[in-house]
Amino acid sequence: MEILKMTALELSKAIKSKEITVRQATQAVLDAIADYDGTYNCYTCVCEKEALERADEVQKLIDEGKLDASPLAGVPIAVKDNICTKGITTTCSSKILSNFKPTYNATVVERLNEAGMVIVGKLNMDEFAMGSTTETSYFGATKNPWNIECVPGGSSGGAAASVAADEAIIALGSDTGGSIRQPCSFCGVTGLKPTYGSVSRYGLVAYASSLDQIGPIGKDVADCAAMYSIISGRDEKDGTSMDFEKFDYTEVLKGEVKGKKIGIPSDYFGEGIAKDVKKKVLAAAEKLKEMGAEIEEFDMPIVKYAIPAYYIIASAEACSNLSRYDGIKYGYKSESARNLRETYIKSRSEGFGMEVKRRIMLGNFVLSSGYYDAYYKKALQAKKLIQQSFFDAFEKYDMLLGPVAPTTALKLGESLSDPLKMYLGDIYTVMINIAGLPAVSVPCGFDSNNMPVGLQLIGKPFDEKTIMQVAYQYEKATDFSDKKPNLIKA
Amino acid sequence: MDYEVVIGLEVHTELSTKTKIFCGCTTEFGGEPNTHVCEICSGMPGTLPVVNKSVIEYAIRTGLATNCKITQYNKFDRKNYFYPDLPKAYQVSQLYLPICQNGFVEINASEGGKKKVRIHEIHMEEDAGKLVHDDFEDCTLVDYNRCGVPLLEIVSEPDMSSADEVIDYLEKLKAILQYIGVSDCKMQEGSLRADVNLSVRKKGANEYGTRTEMKNINSFKAIKRAIEGETERQIDLLESGEKVVQETRRWDDSKGESYAMRSKEDAQDYKYFPEPDIPPIEISDEKIEQIKNALPELPEKKKQRYMEEMNLPEYDTGIITNSIHLVRLFERTAEICGNPKDAANWIMGELMKMLNDTQTLPEDMKFNQDSLGKIIVMLNENKISRNTAKKVFEKVFSEDVEPEKYVKENNLEVMTDTGAIKGIIEKVVADNPKSVEEYKSGKEKAIQFLIGQSMRALKGQAPAQEVTKILHEILD
Structure with a gap:
């Protein structure tokens, strides 16, 4: 079987049984990048030399039997470019960090290294994860493999597109307001936004610290579950990471849909949702009903506060998190600056893109004295109410079901001219981050333009297992995840 | 206004x-x-x-x-x-x-x-x-x-x-x-x-x-x-x-x-x-309870206790309890010499003077906390004279010498051989006939000069009272 067509679990199995070497697997991915990334622009950096060296190291460990317990040993992986990799550029797709090489590895990177995975490169994203299209990247937009005139979604657009275009076997993304789920929906792949506190954020360059979470993007649910089992778990270096029972991905494969109570928030199908999206998501609900789930609609009027609350909280934290980039210590430094003050101002003016500047200003505004109570404090109140309404819903349901995004992938350039419209596209995803819940995005069909549609299943805190079990059964019962785009060589 | x-x-x-x-x-x-x-x-x-x-x-x-x-x-x-x-x-x-x-x-x-x-x-x-x-x-x-x-x-x-x-x-x-x-x-x-x-x-x-x-x-x-x-x-x-x-x-x-x-x-x-x-x-x-129970005695309480139990003056206790470093030295010194009053006097007198003269803060004192106590013990046991004690303490303060060893090595112990002391004093008397004359003619003060000369000849290693006593025996 062709390496690139395999899932990560299949590939690791083939490597362990000596059908394929780690070097062959790594080389296959590197070749795919060489052939296709000119078209899709998924990567900000490919580390060929390091990857091949590492492949041989991993091969040795596998041969010695030291990685038998790792479900993904030997599998090449690509990592979103806001996750710190020691000695390898970590740019956040921003000019201001375009030359930044961290001196340390993020905890997730340490964990995937321990699991014997091989990092092949860093993935394109919206600058500092701010955006829903991957168009705000300093390194240019990533193209949607299903239609190169469309965006791949964002901010983990490079990650979702690389998996869809077989330029990666599996990838790590990050999700602050939908940044894993929405690009997965747009590119027809599967992604998990884990519970806040279940995956260490140590080494994830912060956008909005109370919302950010790293998660897997893969070809199917089982791969994401295996990846999640590797990266999750308490980390001493992240005070917000939590202790919980070790996640066993094989449990995910054994679940059942029958008897599961699934709630559908009617407010997720209101104004603004595309007809095709609504149809496909409701059809998925119907399918799950056939499979034995109990489906019920309920009202969740709090949805209307989600977008303003999210953009206030996220921008406030972002403006603080991003004020350290000054052109002095690391990163881009303006060459035309003649003194310290100019170095600060010019480096930041030239180093940040429009969307990032917009959110820095918005954040400073909502935090400034005189406005704090009217905006930030209100947003925190809304956060409490949102958490409460999920809490109430989970009294009745095992999980919630809805669309990931109101539309399928938009045309390139469409959102840049109208940021407010782009923000509204996050309506179904941001609440999950505000409430800190896990949610999975799985393909559930295609619209009339043959663009993928994603289904979102939202779970109780630290109950990744249940949503992934249902997603896995749904995936098995349908063939949407098996569909592949026709790829265009560069 | x-x-x-x-x-x-x-x-x-x-x-x-x-x-x-x-x-x-x-x-x-x-x-x-x-x-x-x-x-x-x-x-x-x-x-x-x-x-x-x-x-x-x-x-x-x-x-x-x-x-x-x-x-x-x-x-x-x-x-x-x-x-x-x-x-x-x-x-x-x-x-x-x-x-x-x-x-x-x-x-x-x-x-x-x-x-x-x-x-x-x-x-x-x-x-x-x-x-x-x-x-x-x-x-x-x-x-x-x-x-x-x-x-x-x-x-x-x-x-x-x-x-x-x-x-x-x-x-x-x-x-x-x-x-x-x-x-x-x-x-x-x-x-x-x-x-x-x-x-x-x-x-x-x-x-x-x-x-x-x-x-x-x-x-x-x-x-x-x-x-x-x-x-x-x-x-x-x-x-x-x-x-x-x-x-x-x-x-x-x-x-x-x-x-x-x-x-x-x-x-x-x-x-x-x-x-x-x-x-x-x-x-x-x-x-909170656990931390509260582990708190040490605080300055105000310590001060009260020093005044009540040790009968020390308020001013002295105030100065000592203001610095944990003085407290530590005081408590160790009192423990060794068995006399809080002596310990306090030495700290308030000699130590304060040295801290002042050398512009040193109590936290920067470098000497062994046992040394002052040992000096006081030697003094109280009449092994050294008060003068010697002060000098040894200066050495302790500046160079952290071990006082007992220092006294021994430099032969600073008080002379206990009364015969030898008497011999030295007799020589002083013989060498200063003029003063002896003055004393005998009723000038009481002249004996002070002779005491001084004797102490010098004895290198301060005999108690002043002893010297005075012997001088009187010789002259009267």
């Missing part, structure tokens, strides 16, 4: 925990620039803070020792400001829920008696780095070694009304912090820093005047001068019909004057918000 001055203090104290507040780097003072740093305290992208549990414990200890209520549900907040010594461009601090609130420290009031200086709050925060201005290269360098060293900010109410009260408050506070072992309080190393908020008003007025803030004054003497200078400046302004402007001022101790740094209008908006990287910290009743 009579004025009164109203002063409140913000004291920053660096905690002497082994490691920094959010990472494992050492808090040790000094070190080559940027050697006590890691990716966390230098604010590298992606790093996160994890709170050092000792910092919480030290803060609780401080709160309990200053009669505060401990906040059991704690949060940290971000104070956002941009400055080159602050690599994250925000300081993690506590605004909304400081760990200690509503305490007090008792001080001596200027008008006599005691008074309470109320503590509004104590909160935890991280220190910033240090800018080093290199005049020679005409550039400024930044040293992050101090970044992330844990600080407590102790905020008093405006309850002090003179420079003396401020100094007494600071001394009391410093003593408490040293007693409970949370800080070494070395002002010269910046581990104790004070910002002075000061206003004046007409005596008896109800409303406070407009206050100014003087930042980071780095010695008690400078604080005293700064307060006196600022009080005078504000009174002069009011007397000449002008207004005090609310502003931050810098005290230049060498010129003896302050100048404006920034006014209230330019005051920075710190855009505080809850620190998302640190979850709330809950402190149990048991934890």
